Amino acid sequence: MGKRILVIGGVAAGATAAAKARRTDETAEITILEKNGYVSFANCGIPYYIGNVIKSRNSLLLQNAKSLKKRYNIDVFTHTEAIRIDPDKKIVFAKNNSDENLTFQYDKLILCNGAKTIIPPIDGISEIDYFTVRSIEDMDSIKDFIEEHKPESACVIGAGYIGIETSEALMHCGLEVTVVEALPHILPTFSPEVSLKIYEKMVSCGITLKTETKIVKAYKQDNKIILLSEKGESFTTDLLIIATGVKPDIELAKTAGLEIGSVGGVRVNSRMETSVADIYAAGDLVEKKDIITGNYILAPLAGPANREGRVAGCNAAGGNLEYKGTLRTAIVSFENACCAQTGLSYKEAIKFGYDAHFTYTEDPNHVEYYPDPKYIFIKLIFDKKTGKILGAEASGENGVERRIDIISTAIFAGLTVYELGEIDFCYSPPYGAAKDPVNISGLVATNFINSSNLITPQQFLEIYSNELQILDVRTRIEFKSYRVKNAINIYINDLRESLEELNKNKPVYIYCAVGYRGYVATKLLRNYGFDAYNISGGIEAIKRVAKIKNMEVIDAGNS
Amino acid sequence: MGKRILVIGGVAAGATAAAKARRTDETAEITILEKNGYVSFANCGIPYYIGNVIKSRNSLLLQNAKSLKKRYNIDVFTHTEAIRIDPDKKIVFAKNNSDENLTFQYDKLILCNGAKTIIPPIDGISEIDYFTVRSIEDMDSIKDFIEEHKPESACVIGAGYIGIETSEALMHCGLEVTVVEALPHILPTFSPEVSLKIYEKMVSCGITLKTETKIVKAYKQDNKIILLSEKGESFTTDLLIIATGVKPDIELAKTAGLEIGSVGGVRVNSRMETSVADIYAAGDLVEKKDIITGNYILAPLAGPANREGRVAGCNAAGGNLEYKGTLRTAIVSFENACCAQTGLSYKEAIKFGYDAHFTYTEDPNHVEYYPDPKYIFIKLIFDKKTGKILGAEASGENGVERRIDIISTAIFAGLTVYELGEIDFCYSPPYGAAKDPVNISGLVATNFINSSNLITPQQFLEIYSNELQILDVRTRIEFKSYRVKNAINIYINDLRESLEELNKNKPVYIYCAVGYRGYVATKLLRNYGFDAYNISGGIEAIKRVAKIKNMEVIDAGNS
Incomplete structure (x- = not known):
């Protein structure tokens, strides 16, 4: 009889771990316990199925219990939630949806029970039928709700990756969508001058976007959900989505006494071994190493989850792989x-x-x-x-x-x-x-x-005043359409013959559209002894940063 | 008075070198000699302008003599061909289009006179009005010819990057296009199983594509051009393009006694210095270092030309940059x-x-x-x-x-x-x-x-015979649509329960569509003691390689 490998959680990391364990050891008895009804589904596709971009629900179900059995000889127990781990006796206690208590003996255990949605402390939220966007069940519920109740409006709390993708999906369903975010900007992992691209797109598509808006109270009124913000604003909606991020679901891990790291996930080494013998962990549940700093971080992303699952599954089955860590490379789009x-x-x-x-x-x-x-x-x-x-x-x-x-x-x-x-x-x-x-x-x-020729728009805006000598080296036409207030315009090609228009005793802050002509002008002026600085990213970057800082430094329209 | 920097050739490397020299030294006297009428133009855009994808001829002319003078204080002599270099006296002798002899004194010379189209030894070719695709003049001539003569057919000799892009352009102009290539496959720098993608696209778009077809004779007949191949085939066309590649134009370099390297370009070091003091060279003219091997190679590509021009211009003006070499990264498309x-x-x-x-x-x-x-x-x-x-x-x-x-x-x-x-x-x-x-x-x-579990389609096809035990682990439906001849079909999910259908005393060669299910099956069978091999890239790769090898190993249609 082969080694008993038990995997808890059957989505990205779990399904990968189980399949890799099988490829490593044909004789092992491999079992997956999954508390929900589906294993190995494409959770990243959920918003796109809700928004009818992906038409086939079936295409999101990459494997099921039957196919995992047939292809990998893996026994899958869905609707079976692991409740407690006894690491000494190597037993997992579980409960299924018929309320039966089940026990599973293991030689090697792989914890892949992921993360759970953070529900913010909103007064009355437990009385409200809100939705999260994590499981196939969540997805089906949202789809069903839209079909049955024909809501006209939706409110998404949280403007992170999932919140934004879901707001796009609901917009595609024809709903009036409001997105509220407690923090000052959408996409908190991004710099606001970068995420501005999506912010502006959302606004131009008709999304009502409220940042620095913390919802503190929720209640029902006439089939509507009313949300109240800390500042006293109220929002009325037919459909409420909560997408305020996730955190590792460590309750089960704690029952086994696994070390929880400083950022709140299960601590593992590069072989995905936890602090307790014969227990591995992978996916959103664990802390990952940041490749650059070597620090432990959380990064609930599909790529790392897959790679970690592979390493955990291989090692649990007797192989030897290592996981170096992540760079948290990620992408998000709106239209x-x-x-x-x-x-x-x-x-x-x-x-x-x-x-x-x-x-x-x-x-x-x-x-x-x-x-x-x-x-x-x-x-x-x-x-x-x-x-x-x-x-x-x-x-x-x-x-x-x-x-x-x-x-x-x-x-x-x-x-x-x-x-x-x-x-x-x-x-x-x-x-x-x-x-x-x-x-x-x-x-x-x-x-x-x-060189010290280049300054950021932030540095420029910090010293910005009417006294500054600011030079726009774009064409007259570009200058006329919009420009930094108080800038003078000398087209780069005319600069060499117009040096006397500039004050050599004052620094010159130069910009063009995106930086290249400004760079050439800066080199030129420095070669003539000017104290010249090019502003990184040109007026396009200045515009972004000024917008974020709420500074009115751009003159628009003809002059 | 500043240092005299003379640049010969004003396209990619030359224009970049001159501009970088100016940014490095404002006092230098910088001069460009260009034998054609245009400097700093986008030669990569030529086929797309011919094909009306790029509508504005002007957009290809990135700079001109006037703008280079105004922006960079560079003196440009167009229609001025350098004829001879005297490196001892530091003089370049040139001739302009008014047949005037000119001399240019330099302190630093940068040779960027590029490459020239190789004209294959075709009997009678000098009597034919053919076109090459390298300069704005070439582009204008082709455009004018099409407009004036309304040709119905075109023949492109050479199926490299330019030949293929030009054939697409001529197809967009409504011409019947034939492409002939002396070598066995199009895009000789690619493996044929990879370039097959473009080959098939060209054929499906109606291009007549003749490989292994060496044109040996050309003549005119009734306003048509007749081409004869070595094998005796004849082609009749209204418009003839020669795009059989380029080679460094080293004649001028030789007059200065510059070292020519083993692959036929001007030899330079990492500072882009030639073997002769104060003479630099950059662009298609020079041999580049292959970053992987350290060998000198030719690589007439825009990226390296730009980077080399920058290094040469900087160093000629007193700076200090180095160029490591190239990986020859390149892309080509047809539709x-x-x-x-x-x-x-x-x-x-x-x-x-x-x-x-x-x-x-x-x-x-x-x-x-x-x-x-x-x-x-x-x-x-x-x-x-x-x-x-x-x-x-x-x-x-x-x-x-x-x-x-x-x-x-x-x-x-x-x-x-x-x-x-x-x-x-x-x-x-x-x-x-x-x-x-x-x-x-x-x-x-x-x-x-x-592991030794993976073999290439080439290895598989070399040992292919009726005796081989070949296993297709795709679904029945996939198998029915096409398959390797003599393969048996056991769907991966049924494999574990069908082991007795296989002969354990013979190797099993496994394939699926693109390799993943084959990999899983190979692991499985190896775990049961079979001598199993997965074929890299699956039947899709087998199909490509078999097509290239002209082997009939694919059974198509229902069985």
């Missing part, structure tokens, strides 16, 4: 607006003691002269001492995923911003440029490190 | 079919002494359950001893550029196939999968290295 990120944010990088700086660039996904170029805004975060790339965020419509994946690979490999300027990427007019946006972000960061 | 590559081909890797192997994978650009997934076929080339990634080729419709760019970055950084399986990439249903196609290619290659 055609998209934001992606990898590695550390600037704030995190500062917090962890790096000599962290960032640059902005904004370049087209393919050469401008090929039809329909789409600009990609990149915030590159790096260490000034070593040049090491620490993180990146990007927004745009096409090709954002490609650039963040490249930078994710570069960070994984420990590359510097200098090297980012040198890598060859695919180029033909429909697909890129001789200097890819990633190359340019590397070159600009290199320039930042090697 | 929506696309092929891209980076690093070494398998053949090159073998030639350079690596323990080179390759795997095939074919996975969707995003999860299958999200609408309209497009499969990406990846050939990953790696060293079995070290696990180092050496190269990759891919084909598909969407996301090919992203995956090759990731692998280009990974090769640049010296990563192994093991690591390729571990990197986090952007995933949400519209943008990818928890295991990206790149992760999967890394995992499959890792499996190849760690």
